[in-house]
Structure formats: structure tokens, C-alpha cells
Amino acid sequence: MKHAQKATRFIADEPRTDWHDQALWFVRQKRDLAVHSVPEWESLRELASQIKLHTLANLAEYLEAFEAKAQANGVQVHWAANAEEHNRIVYGILQNAGVRKLVKSKSILTEECGLNDFLEANGIEVTDTDLGERIIQLRDEPPSHIVLPAIHLKKEEVGELFHQKLNTEKGATDPKYLTEAARHHLRERFLQADAALTGVNFAIAETGGVVVCTNEGNADMGVHLAPLQIHCMGLEKIIPRQADLGVFTRLLARSATGQPVTMFTSHCHRPKPGGAMHIVIVDNGRSEHLGRPDFRNALKCIRCGACMNTCPIYRRSGGHSYDVAVPGPIGSILSPGIDLKKHSDLPFASTLCGSCSDVCPVKIDIHEQLYKWRQIAAGEGHLPVVKKWGMALAGQVLSSPQAYNLAGKLARRALKILPRFMLYNPLNDWGKSRELPIAPAGSFKEWYRKNKMHEPE
Amino acid sequence: MSKKSILRAIRQNQPQGPPLPDLPSFASDAPEPLAAFQAMVAAMGGQVAHAADFPDLGALVSAYFPGETSVASTVPGFPGNIPMQDIASPAELETVGLALIPAQWGVAENGAVWVSEKDSLFRVLPFIAQHLIVVLAKDRIVSNMHEAYQRVQIDETGFGVFIAGPSKTADIEQALVIGAQGARSFTVVLE
Numbered sequence: 001m002k003h004a005q006k007a008t009r010f011i012a013d014e015p016r017t018d019w020h021d022q023a024l025w026f027v028r029q030k031r032d033l034a035v036h037s038v039p040e041w042e043s044l045r046e047l048a049s050q051i052k053l054h055t056l057a058n059l060a061e062y063l064e065a066f067e068a069k070a071q072a073n074g075v076q077v078h079w080a081a082n083a084e085e086h087n088r089i090v091y092g093i094l095q096n097a098g099v100r101k102l103v104k105s106k107s108i109l110t111e112e113c114g115l116n117d118f119l120e121a122n123g124i125e126v127t128d129t130d131l132g133e134r135i136i137q138l139r140d141e142p143p144s145h146i147v148l149p150a151i152h153l154k155k156e157e158v159g160e161l162f163h164q165k166l167n168t169e170k171g172a173t174d175p176k177y178l179t180e181a182a183r184h185h186l187r188e189r190f191l192q193a194d195a196a197l198t199g200v201n202f203a204i205a206e207t208g209g210v211v212v213c214t215n216e217g218n219a220d221m222g223v224h225l226a227p228l229q230i231h232c233m234g235l236e237k238i239i240p241r242q243a244d245l246g247v248f249t250r251l252l253a254r255s256a257t258g259q260p261v262t263m264f265t266s267h268c269h270r271p272k273p274g275g276a277m278h279i280v281i282v283d284n285g286r287s288e289h290l291g292r293p294d295f296r297n298a299l300k301c302i303r304c305g306a307c308m309n310t311c312p313i314y315r316r317s318g319g320h321s322y323d324v325a326v327p328g329p330i331g332s333i334l335s336p337g338i339d340l341k342k343h344s345d346l347p348f349a350s351t352l353c354g355s356c357s358d359v360c361p362v363k364i365d366i367h368e369q370l371y372k373w374r375q376i377a378a379g380e381g382h383l384p385v386v387k388k389w390g391m392a393l394a395g396q397v398l399s400s401p402q403a404y405n406l407a408g409k410l411a412r413r414a415l416k417i418l419p420r421f422m423l424y425n426p427l428n429d430w431g432k433s434r435e436l437p438i439a440p441a442g443s444f445k446e447w448y449r450k451n452k453m454h455e456p457e
Numbered sequence: 458m459s460k461k462s463i464l465r466a467i468r469q470n471q472p473q474g475p476p477l478p479d480l481p482s483f484a485s486d487a488p489e490p491l492a493a494f495q496a497m498v499a500a501m502g503g504q505v506a507h508a509a510d511f512p513d514l515g516a517l518v519s520a521y522f523p524g525e526t527s528v529a530s531t532v533p534g535f536p537g538n539i540p541m542q543d544i545a546s547p548a549e550l551e552t553v554g555l556a557l558i559p560a561q562w563g564v565a566e567n568g569a570v571w572v573s574e575k576d577s578l579f580r581v582l583p584f585i586a587q588h589l590i591v592v593l594a595k596d597r598i599v600s601n602m603h604e605a606y607q608r609v610q611i612d613e614t615g616f617g618v619f620i621a622g623p624s625k626t627a628d629i630e631q632a633l634v635i636g637a638q639g640a641r642s643f644t645v646v647l648e
């Protein structure tokens with residue numbers, strides 16, 4: 001189903017749409033406050049962008065340096081060309097160690113790869129341990145946001161879910177009470193786990209280690225209790241130096257939730273005494289994306305989610321309507337690169353207002369890329385039929401002054417006399433929840449000609 | 458292994474790029490670090506205690522956590538009542554009510570402190586304890602993360618972490634709840 005159709009379902013519940021919209025706008029406002037308290041914010045954005053551009057230009061070298069350093073640290077490094085290989089590698093590591101129970105902290109990459117389903121099909125018990133992630137895992141649905149996975153849910157829904165799955169009191173909805181229940185439930189899982197898996201925020205070529213940022217401390221609870229730890233990273237997570245972390249840690253949390261830093265910024269470099277540590281580096285379309293000059297700098301993304309929180313379409317259509325692991329503006333410029341046919345409608349799920357590019361801490365030209373993907377989608381014939389015909393006609397009319405003038409005259413007549421059915425029919429999405437203007441008596445050109453003559457010189 | 462083919466694809470597609478920029482430390486216009494640090498710890502949901510207000514650390518601990526019977530400490534000269542040398546596996550720390558750990562650096566812009574594996578002995582200790590106290594020297598506070606990363610060596614030990622407060626979440630309707638999976642409270646003792 002296309003984004004527009006899913007969004008239609010989402011907005012059918014108007015109060016809920018408003019609530020969702022406001023919840024995200026609230027996060028955006030917190031971000032603004034945090035950002036305005038840092039006078040050098042724009043310099044930091046520029047530095048972050050330069051570091052990332054530099055890294056992308058030397059990516060192979062940095063990845064090799066990272067691997068060598070990590071191996072010297074006693075870490076086992078694996079390379080996965082795609083999602084399937086990633087899943088097989090992770091499963092292989094778990095199988096070798098005889099793991100039955102795995103705890104995970106937030107990883108959009110494993111979501112992208114469909115790791116949970118794969119492992120569960122192979123008999124591994126997987127527990128997501130970030131509270132939001134656990135909630136949606138118990139509901140058997142994907143996250144709707146990369147930083148706030150359960151932002152689409154109300155506390156009543158969480159309360160009912162926990163009542164059924166965790167035996168909390170019927171009707172209890174207090175977030176404090178529900179969080180406490182989850183804490184007990186998850187502590188048990190942490191203590192029983194044979195292995196822990198996390199995503200990676202930053203991988204440092206200079207030191208061969210990974211940095212994981214959380215607020216709950218769940219990544220650390222998992223990783224430091226279980227004997228086996230696995231960190232899965234997209235290959236664009238590399239940054240060159242330890243010092244670069246100063247720039248990125250200052251940008252990430254402020255952009256994501258308006259905090260000056262995440263509660264825990266954890267640096268893992270070597271296995272714990274008696275333990276084992278693995279890092280899986282995943283391509284899954286990224287190296288190909290690097291070859292697209294107009295789109296490659298989307299690989300600078302640090303997954304802060306700011307572009308989602310600010311996007312008027314995301315806020316009013318919800319993350320699930322995008323049907324991809326990374327929704328919102330950034331998802332809409334990454335997904336067409338993975339499967340243009342399947343995701344050709346996503347670049348159109350935007351007003352092109354540019355707010356995403358304005359808030360992006362690494363200065364990705366998101367709205368310009370959305371526009372460029374639209375042209376490619378149209379060029380390769382992926383526009384919906386109605387939009388295609390309409391665009392073709394508009395193209396002809398707009399390129400000829402005679403046709404344009406005539407069309408204007410006809411439209412003004414048509415607005416008066418055509419039955420509303422012409423616009424408000426199931427063929428035309430545009431007509432939904434829009435009203436036409438009252439037709440003016442003449443065109444601007446006609447008006448100008450007439451009034452200009454009466455103007456005093 | 459796909460390493461070769463991945464690296465080949467990357468090399469084929471790697472664009473030209475700018476040089477790696479030099480990083481300024483943006484420290485000059487930062488406010489006075491000690492006061493800013495204390496304000497930030499409070500803003501992040503932690504609290505500051507002053508060692509000078511108490512005859513010793515034991516008195517401070519009893520004042521802040523009266524009746525706490527399960528204390529694990531890695532602070533030199535303050536043994537707590539859980540013998541750390543007897544702990545065989547990190548899971549045994551599950552019953553720790555209060556952990557005391559020395560911290561190496563504090564960061565004024567966000568109230569975070571740097572703790573490494575060397576300080577906590579067990580990596581999980583600052584997370585698994587119900588409550589956490591870190592002990593920090595007043596003259597080890599820098600103004601921002603750039604300065605912090607100049608002082609800290611992140612790979613000096615196998616694990617190190619910036620801790621900026623108690624564990625927290627806002628995953629249920631954006632309502633802030635302190636005490637998600639890690640420590641329920643965070644106290645910085647300045648000495």
C-alpha cells in the first residue's frame with residue numbers, strides 16, 4: 001500500500017493525528033531550545049558535515065584502518081554485503097557460542113535487515129530492551145520513529161499491552177508505574193541473556209572501537225552482563241578520530257530530543273575479561289549509494305530523527321505509513337535508492353518546505369534530494385497514472401503562452417460551470433479535503449491591462 | 458566473506474572530498490565550568506554533594522542514603538560492604554543498592570562524567586546498581602565535550618562511558634520517567 005493510502009487511514013482519527021503532530025512538535029521545540037543555547041551551533045554543523053564528507057571520500061581506507069585497529073584490540077570483525085549475509089553472520093556467531101537468549105538494544109540496522117524474525121525462526125529468543133522497542137516488539141509491529149519507536153502509541157494502549165503481557169494492573173496507565181514494570185521484566189532478561197547485540201552510533205577508525213548512545217542504559221546492561229557482545233553497524237558509521245566525537249556528541253542528542261547529551265555515551269573497545277566481542281560491518285546498498293553523486297551525502301546521516309520531528313507530513317501521517325525501517329524525510333531519500341519501484345511514492349510525501357534540511361545537524365540537502373528523486377521517479381515511469389497524465393498535460397500547457405492563456409480562460413469558466421464531480425472523484429487524490437477557490441472574473445493579465453490604463457502617470 | 462567486494466565497490470564509488478578539518482575547542486566563551494557543571498547535573502536529573510560538608514565519605518553516604526545496606530564501592534579508602542574481590546561474575550552485582558565509583562573528568566556543558574573500566578572494576582557496576590554516586594575532583598571539570606575528548610583516552614581501557622545522570626526514558630507518551638533500566642539516581646560528590 002502506498003504512503004498516501006496509509007496516511008489516509010492514519011488521519012481518519014483526527015484528534016489522534018493532532019496529538020501525534022503535537023507530540024513531535026514538542027520534541028522539535030525542545031531541540032530548538034537546546035540548539036539556541038550553543039552559540040557555535042552552525043560551526044559544529046559545518047564541521048560535522050566536513051568530517052563526514054571527508055570520511056565518505058576516504059571510506060575504504062578508514063574502514064580498513066578501523067578493522068585493523070579493532071582486531072588488534074581483540075575484536076572479531078565481520079563484513080556483510082547485504083541484509084541476508086548480516087543475519088547469517090549474526091546467527092553463526094550465536095550458534096557457535098550456543099546462545100539461546102539474546103538481548104538487543106536499539107538498532108535501526110537490524111530492523112532494516114529483518115534480524116529479529118530471522119533469529120526467532122531459528123529458535124533464538126530475542127528481547128528488545130529499549131522501553132519503546134520492547135513495547136512495539138510485544139505488539140508485534142515495527143518502530144514508527146528511529147529515536148522514539150513508540151511515539152504513535154497512547155499510554156492507555158501501553159497499559160493494556162502490559163496488562164496482557166506483563167501482568168500489570170488492568171486499567172493502569174501511569175508511565176512511571178508501567179516503566180517500573182518493564183524495568184523488572186527487562187532486568188530478568190538481562191540477567192538470563194547469553195549474548196547482547198547493539199547498534200552503533202559511531203565507529204572510530206583511529207581507535208577501532210564503537211560508541212553507543214542511550215538514555216536508558218539498556219545497551220550497557222545487556223553488553224556488560226552477557227559474555228558475548230555483538231555490535232552491528234552500517235559502513236557509513238565510521239568517523240576518523242576520537243576528537244571527532246566531540247563534534248558529534250554535541251550535535252546528536254540536542255538534535256534528537258533537545259538534551260545536551262544522551263545519559264550514557266558508551267565506548268567499547270575490547271571484550272570484557274573472559275568475554276568475546278564482535279563487530280559486523282554492513283553494506284546493504286550503501287556502497288552503491290555512494291556512487292550516486294546527487295544522493296551520496298545522505299550517507300552523512302547520524303540518525304538523530306530531527307528531520308522527522310519537524311516534517312509536517314511525517315507528523316501528520318505517522319511513521320508506519322512510510323512502510324520502511326527509516327521513515328520520514330531521510331527515509332524518503334534513502335529508500336528509493338534501495339528499491340525505486342517500491343518506494344517511488346516516498347519522495348512525494350513531502351511539501352518540499354525544506355525544514356528537514358534546516359534542522360539536519362550534518363547539513364544534508366534533504367529537500368533538494370526529495371525533489372531530485374521525484375524527477376527520477378517520473379523519468380523512469382513510476383508516477384501514479386493520474387499524476388503522470390496530469391503532469392504531461394501541465395508540461396505542454398505551461399510551455400506554450402497561447403495554450404496557457406486559453407487554459408486560464410477555460411479554467412475560469414470551468415470553475416463556474418463544471419460539476420464538482422470532475423474534481424471530487426475517487427480518481428483524484430488532490431480533491432480530498434481541498435476546496436477550489438472562487439473563480440475570478442478575469443486573468444491577472446486582463447486585470448493588469450485594464451487597470452494599467454487608468455493609472456495616473 | 459564479502460570484505461573484498463565491499464571495499465572494491467566503495468573504492469569505485471568514492472567521491473572527492475574535503476580535507477579533515479582541524480577542530481577548535483570552542484572553550485573561550487564557555488561559562489565558568491564548576492558552577493555550570495553543578496547546574497547541569499541538576500538539570501539532567503542528578504544531584505551534587507560536597508565532600509567538604511561532611512567529616513568523611515561514610516558520613517555523606519549515610520546522610521544521602523540512610524539505611525542503605527548494600528553498598529559496592531571502588532573508591533580508594535572507602536570499602537563499602539560488598540567485598541568486590543569476591544565477585545566472580547557481573548550478574549552477582551544485581552543486588553547492589555548503591556555503587557560508589559571515582560570519576561575522572563566532569564563536563565560543564567552537559568553535566569556528564571567520564572568513568573572507565575579501571576574506575577568501576579566491573580563495567581556493569583554503574584548501570585546495575587539501584588543508585589549511583591561518583592566522586593569527582595573539583596579541578597577536573599572541563600567546559601565542553603571537545604575538551605573532554607582531549608583529556609580522555611577512550612581506548613585506554615576496554616570500556617569507558619560518559620554518564621550524564623540517572624537512567625531515564627520518555628518512551629510512553631513523552632512523559633519523563635527516571636529509573637528506566639539503569640541507576641535510579643545519580644549523585645556527584647565534589648571533593
Ligand code: SF4
Pocket residue numbers: 255300301302303304305306307308330356359360361362363364366
Ligand atoms: S537526515 Fe539529518 S536530521 Fe534526519 S535523521 Fe539524519 S542527521 Fe538527523
